[in-house]
Amino acid sequence: MSTEDTPLKRPRKKSVAIKPRPRITPAAPEVLDSIAVQGAGSVEDLSTLEQKEETSRFRIFVIDAGWKSPAAEVLRSNFTMILCSLGRDPLYVLTRRQSQEIIRKNPILVGKDPIILVRDLSGKPSIEEDEEFHGFHFNLGLIHQPTLALKHLQEFLHFLISHRDSPNIEMDIRQKLHHDGLIGTLEVIRSSTQEAVGA
Amino acid sequence: MDTISTLLTTTLSALILAVMAIEIKRRRQKLREVYDVLDSEYRHVVNELDSMVQSGDIKPYETFHSLHNKH
Numbered sequence: 001m002s003t004e005d006t007p008l009k010r011p012r013k014k015s016v017a018i019k020p021r022p023r024i025t026p027a028a029p030e031v032l033d034s035i036a037v038q039g040a041g042s043v044e045d046l047s048t049l050e051q052k053e054e055t056s057r058f059r060i061f062v063i064d065a066g067w068k069s070p071a072a073e074v075l076r077s078n079f080t081m082i083l084c085s086l087g088r089d090p091l092y093v094l095t096r097r098q099s100q101e102i103i104r105k106n107p108i109l110v111g112k113d114p115i116i117l118v119r120d121l122s123g124k125p126s127i128e129e130d131e132e133f134h135g136f137h138f139n140l141g142l143i144h145q146p147t148l149a150l151k152h153l154q155e156f157l158h159f160l161i162s163h164r165d166s167p168n169i170e171m172d173i174r175q176k177l178h179h180d181g182l183i184g185t186l187e188v189i190r191s192s193t194q195e196a197v198g199a
Numbered sequence: 200m201d202t203i204s205t206l207l208t209t210t211l212s213a214l215i216l217a218v219m220a221i222e223i224k225r226r227r228q229k230l231r232e233v234y235d236v237l238d239s240e241y242r243h244v245v246n247e248l249d250s251m252v253q254s255g256d257i258k259p260y261e262t263f264h265s266l267h268n269k270h
């Protein structure tokens with residue numbers, strides 16, 4: 001039986017079941033596990049697109065003028081980790097030009113960038129004369145050692161996640177981040193000893 | 200002799216405690232500079248950032264993956 005006699009068999013088309021589109025769950029942590037943008041040289045290179053702002057407590061800004069400092073490199077190389085940590089809160093990344101402009105207008109920021117500034121939208125309403133701005137900021141530019149910068153960045157993100165529902169976050173900052181009080185003193189001594197030993 | 204050794208020990212202990220207190224104060228001050236709360240000094244910064252958000256000069260950052268899930 002030659003091959004010419006046999007009818008040509010056309011490949012059978014696989015039946016493709018039309019699957020319903022998956023529902024998009026808001027801010028599911030698994031969704032953020034695989035972030036396609038990798039290897040970005042700077043924060044400015046990553047594109048920003050419009051997103052419906054969910055009701056969230058914090059509004060987070062990243063100010064990065066573009067200095068080539070160890071702390072800045074830590075921020076840029078770990079940016080995807082920062083995104084993974086900040087699931088619900090809108091993150092605003094200023095371009096290099098915008099960051100330089102805002103630093104130029106506000107000299108208090110010189111030497112402190114990259115800065116992660118967090119606005120607490122659930123703060124008290126503003127007072128008539130002296131408007132209160134609730135929030136805090138992390139001046140990564142003040143840290144010169146890369147390992148210390150990474151450690152502080154991780155501490156800051158941990159604090160942000162674990163105190164998202166805190167009624168008085170500024171008090172928590174004084175206790176947990178500034179290490180006020182007796183327990184804070186012991187923590188300062190412990191971390192100093194660790195640094196001295198090199199752990 | 201005992202008096203001198205006691206005096207020396209006390210002085211050295213006081214010096215060590217003083218150095219520790221100064222170092223703890225210095226580190227706390229550093230932490231306050233690194234993690235700082237927003238106060239009146241940052242009023243203009245916050246105003247400018249809020250106006251940038253309202254005018255649309257900056258928009259919330261969205262990851263590629265979250266965009267991909269929407270389409």
